[in-house]
Amino acid sequence: MSNAGLITRKKGKYFLTSFGEIVYKAQELMAQAVRFQSKLKVIDSIDTSELSAFELDKLIDTNK
Numbered sequence: 001m002s003n004a005g006l007i008t009r010k011k012g013k014y015f016l017t018s019f020g021e022i023v024y025k026a027q028e029l030m031a032q033a034v035r036f037q038s039k040l041k042v043i044d045s046i047d048t049s050e051l052s053a054f055e056l057d058k059l060i061d062t063n064k
Contacts, residue, residue, distance in 0.1 A: 006020035
């Protein structure tokens with residue numbers, strides 16, 4: 001991981017680099033998407049072309 005620039009070692013301890021923190025947050029976001037995959041499929045199956053942006057946001061918010 002240090003070769004990839006994700007972590008660095010300082011005084012014998014390992015720390016995430018700025019790049020490592022971004023990769024970690026991206027991984028958390030992907031894990032959250034996997035947890036909500038079934039709800040996301042339902043939203044994708046709805047014909048959203050007939051909904052306003054407000055209606056779509058309200059639909060998504062009620063499915064949290």
